[in-house]
Amino acid sequence: MTDIETAAPQLADLIKGYSADYIEARLEESQRSYITYRGKELESIGQATATGGNVRALVRGGWGFASFNEIGDLPAKVELAVKQATLVGREESNLAPVEPVVDTVPAAHNPTTKPLAEKKQLLDEYNELIWRTPKLQTSVIAYGDSHKKVIFLSSAGSHIVQERSDISLRLSAVAAGDGEVQQASLSVGSAGDFKAISGLHLLVERTAKHALELLSAPQVKGGEYTVVLDPVLAGVFTHEAFGHLSESDFVYENERLRQIMVLGKKFGGEKLNIIDSAAVPGLRGSYKYDDEGVPAVKTYLIREGKLVGRLHSRETAARMGEKPTGNARAINYRYPPIVRMTNTYIEPGSASFDDIIANIKEGVYVKNWFGGTTAMEMFTFSAGEAYMIRNGKVAEALRPVVLSGNVFTTLNNIDAIGNDLEMNQGGGCGKGEQMPLPVSNGSPHIRIRKCLVGGR
Numbered sequence: 119m120t121d122i123e124t125a126a127p128q129l130a131d132l133i134k135g136y137s138a139d140y141i142e143a144r145l146e147e148s149q150r151s152y153i154t155y156r157g158k159e160l161e162s163i164g165q166a167t168a169t170g171g172n173v174r175a176l177v178r179g180g181w182g183f184a185s186f187n188e189i190g191d192l193p194a195k196v197e198l199a200v201k202q203a204t205l206v207g208r209e210e211s212n213l214a215p216v217e218p219v220v221d222t223v224p225a226a227h228n229p230t231t232k233p234l235a236e237k238k239q240l241l242d243e244y245n246e247l248i249w250r251t252p253k254l255q256t257s258v259i260a261y262g263d264s265h266k267k268v269i270f271l272s273s274a275g276s277h278i279v280q281e282r283s284d285i286s287l288r289l290s291a292v293a294a295g296d297g298e299v300q301q302a303s304l305s306v307g308s309a310g311d312f313k314a315i316s317g318l319h320l321l322v323e324r325t326a327k328h329a330l331e332l333l334s335a336p337q338v339k340g341g342e343y344t345v346v347l348d349p350v351l352a353g354v355f356t357h358e359a360f361g362h363l364s365e366s367d368f369v370y371e372n373e374r375l376r377q378i379m380v381l382g383k384k385f386g387g388e389k390l391n392i393i394d395s396a397a398v399p400g401l402r403g404s405y406k407y408d409d410e411g412v413p414a415v416k417t418y419l420i421r422e423g424k425l426v427g428r429l430h431s432r433e434t435a436a437r438m439g440e441k442p443t444g445n446a447r448a449i450n451y452r453y454p455p456i457v458r459m460t461n462t463y464i465e466p467g468s469a470s471f472d473d474i475i476a477n478i479k480e481g482v483y484v485k486n487w488f489g490g491t492t493a494m495e496m497f498t499f500s501a502g503e504a505y506m507i508r509n510g511k512v513a514e515a516l517r518p519v520v521l522s523g524n525v526f527t528t529l530n531n532i533d534a535i536g537n538d539l540e541m542n543q544g545g546g547c548g549k550g551e552q553m554p555l556p557v558s559n560g561s562p563h564i565r566i567r568k569c570l571v572g573g574r
Contacts, residue, residue: 120147120267121147121169121189122145122146122147122169122171122189122267122269123269124189125145125171125189125192126145126269126271126277128192129143129145129171129173129192129196129271130143130271130277132192132193132196133173133196133271133272133273134273136175136196136197136200136273137200138175138176138177138200138203138273139176139177139178139211140175140176140211140213140272140273140274141173141174141175141176141196141199141200141272141273142173142174142270142271142272142273142276142410142411143171143172143173143174143196143270143271143272144171144172144268144269144270144271144409144448144451145170145171145189145268145269145271145451146168146169146170146171146266146267146268146269146450146451147167147168147169147266147267148167148168148169148264148265148266148267148450149165149166149167149230149264149265149266150165150166150167150230150262150263150264150265151164151165151229151230151234151237151261151262151263151264152164152165152166152261152262152263153234153237153238153241153259153261153262154258154259154260154261155241155245155257155258155259156256156257156258157256157257158245158249160238163234163238165230165234168187168450169187169188169189170185170186170187170188170189170450170451170452171185171186171189171195171451172184172185172186172195172199172451172452172454173195173196173198173199174199174454175196175199175200175202175203176203176207176211176213177200177203177204177207177211178203178204178207178208178209178210178211179207179208179209179210179211179212180202180203180204180205180206180207180208181202181203181206181454182198182199182200182201182202182203182204182205182206183199183202183454184196184198184199184202185451185452185453212433212436212437213432213433213436214430214432214433214435214436214440214441214442216410216411216412216413216432216442218272218274218275218276218411219276219277219278219407219411219413220275220276220277220278221278221279221280221406221407222278222279222280223278223279223280223281223405223406223407224281225265225281225282225283225309225310226283226309226310226311226400227283227308227309227310227311227312228265228283228310229263229264229265229283229284229285229310229311229312230263230264230265230283231265232312237261237263237312240315240316241259241261243319244259244289244318244319244322245257245259247319247322247323247326248289248291248322248323248325248326249326250323250326251291251293251323251326251327251329251330252330253293253294253295253330253333254291254292254293254294254326254329254330255292255293255294255299256292257289257290257291257292257326258288258289258290259287259288259289260286260287260288260289261285261286261287261315262284262285262286262287263283263284263285263286263310263312264283264284265281265282265283265284265310266281266282266283266450267279267280267281268280268281268282268409268451270407270409270410270411272411276411278407278411280405280406280407282309282310282405282556283309283310284307284308284309284310284402284556285307285308285309285310285311285312285314285315286305286306286307286402286544286545286546286554286556287304287305287306287307287315287544288303288304288305288544288545289303289304289305289322289325290302290303290304290325291303291325291326291329292329293326293329293330293332293333294333295333296333298333300329300330300332300333300335300517300518301329301332301488302325302326302328302329302332302502302503303325303486303488303502304318304321304322304325304544305542305544305545306318306543306544307402307543307544307545307556307558308402308543309400309401309402309404309556314543328503331515332515332517332518335514335515335516335517336514336516336517337516337517337573337574338482338504338506338516338517338519338571338573338574339573339574340571340572340573340574341570341571341573342568342569342570342571343480343481343482343569343571344478344481344482344507344565344566344567344568344569345481345482345483345484345521345565345566345569345571346474346475346478346481346482346483346484346507346563346564346565346566347484347485347561347563347564347566348483348484348485348486348563349536349538349539349540349541349542349560349561349562349563350485350486350487350502350540350542350544351484351485351486351487351499351501351502352464352560352561352562352563352564353462353463353464353540353541353542353558353559353560353561354487354490354499354542354545354559355497355499355521355528355561356392356462356463356464356559356560356561357459357462357547357557357559358490358492358497358499359492359495359497359499359525359528360392360419360420360525360529361394361419361459361462361559362459362492362549363375363378363379363494363495363525364379364394364419364427364428364429364459365428365429365445365457365458365459365549366428366429366430366431366434366435366438366440366457367431367434367456367457368457369428369438370434370437370438374494375494378495378526379425379428380425381425381426381427381428382424382425382426383424383425384423384424384425384530385420385423385424385425385526385529385530386420386423386529386530386532387423387530387532387533388422388423389422389423389467389535390420390422390423390464390529390532390535391418391420391421391422391464391465392418392419392420392462392463392464392465393416393417393418393419393462393463393464393465394417394419394429394443394445394459394460394461394462395414395415395416395417395460395461396408396414396415396444396445396460396461397414397415397416398416398461401461401541401543401558402461402543402556402557402558403459403460403461403462403556403557403558404460404461405460407444408444408445408446408447408455409446409447409448409455410431410432410442410446410455412432412442412443412444412446413444414444414460415443415444417429417443417445419462420529427440427443428440428443429443429445429457429458429459430442430443430445430446430457431445431446431455431456431457432446434457445457445458445459445460446458447460447555448552449552449553449555453550453551453552456549456550456552458547458549458552458555458557459547459557459559460557460558461541461557461558461559461560462557462558462559462560463539463541463558463559463560463561464535464539464560464561464562464564465535465539466535466536466537466538466539466562467534467535467536467537467562468535468537469534469535469536469537469563470536470537470538471536471538471563473534474534474536474563474564474565475507475510475511475512475565476510477510478507478510478565479508479509479510480506480507480508481506481507482504482505482506482507482516482519482569482571483504483505483506483507483512484501484503484504484505484519484521485501485502485503485504485505486501486502486503487499487500487501487502488500488501488502488518492525495524495525495526496522496523496524496525497521497522497523497524497525497528498520498521498522499520499521499522500518500519500520501518501519501520501521502518503515503518504516504517504518504519519571519572519573520571520572521569521570521571521572522570522572523569523570528566528569531566531567531568531569532564532565532566533565533566533567534564534565535562535563535564535565536562536563536564537562538562538563539560539561539562540560540561540562541558541559541560542558542559542560543558545557
């Protein structure tokens with residue numbers, strides 16, 4: 119038995135014996151690998167392990183939280199969390215009710231068992247391919263994988279043993295020439311299956327060549343266009359611009375957002391459905407139970423164009439008089455769980471890609487992503503690739519463009535939704551100093567009228 123398996127029965131008994139409205143604990147052991155290249159050189163490579171846990175106590179509406187790196191003197195850890203909660207508690211404790219659970223959930227894959235040398239060999243191949251492209255200034259390859267076992271215990275009687283694995287890979291190539299600099303990138307990942315990042319040689323080579331091609335690509339004239347987003351960029355838009363506004367802690371704490379995010383309010387056409395669900399199997403944001411022991415469910419955020427739901431922890435669900443959704447997540451045992459997205463996506467419609475672009479006389483087709491910023495309902499995103507659409511056909515490549523606007527106006531301007539849903543498993547989510555949290559996002563191709571495109 120491991121240290122956390124040995125400690126779990128003692129801790130389960132301890133948290134039931136203290137005077138508190140509610141106590142929960144997490145014990146965690148994890149392994150991870152990482153490999154980074156900068157330019158032609160290997161910058162870092164290694165493996166690490168960690169073992170620790172935490173106790174979170176609720177007393178008169180106040181929370182206490184104690185995390186620890188060594189599994190020892192558990193009574194002192196529980197007592198510290200309860201004492202902290204007692205000091206801050208001033209009101210009635212209120213958590214949405216959930217049934218206690220006893221369950222064990224294994225992981226389908228464990229990438230940390232694959233030899234580090236095999237991982238490096240694959241990335242060496244990718245780096246060599248990147249540097250076959252002329253005029254490259256630099257490149258970055260960042261690989262990471264992890265496997266962790268978490269034991270969740272609660273004073274209500276839950277005892278959940280859950281394993282999760284994750285892999286992420288991000289490559290970028292920067293080309294320079296004649297005073298111009300352009301970059302292209304590729305981001306992939308999986309819930310621990312190494313095959314998802316294997317055999318990408320053609321994609322890696324294309325990514326590097328695209329950075330070179332962008333040096334001579336024209337720049338679009340700035341203005342409003344009909345814009346078609348590929349599943350990757352549409353998924354990132356859904357996550358960043360709308361998904362974070364659906365996290366109920368953000369809504370509850372922001373009066374202006376509460377006035378905007380009113381259930382039943384129309385935010386799009388009848389064909390628009392946006393979902394968050396950790397219950398979808400096999401994705402980076404998938405799990406059976408969240409970090410409060412709440413079962414994962416499929417949550418419609420927008421249904422037939424109307425706001426019908428939001429994402430909750432047990433506490434925010436109780437405060438807002440709604441049901442918990444299983445969206446309380448912590449990146450590791452050093453942090454308490456907060457409301458986070460899982461797998462967030464636009465549900466597919468019926469249109470083919472050809473149907474979507476057929477009637478566009480002059481528009482812009484955007485793919486992939488570089489990054490972006492959001493401020494309440496306003497957003498700005500950089501597309502990784504862009505192409506003109508002329509008379510219903512994808513035409514010449516453009517330099518990457520920037521899309522900006524109001525998320526609610528943009529949602530209302532979606533007038534076509536494709537039938538080709540894809541889930542993007544690259545990247546990660548940051549919030550409250552907990553990053554990068556494994557998530558996925560996705561969409562079919564979507565068409566947006568009157569979208570502001572930045573250019574010359």
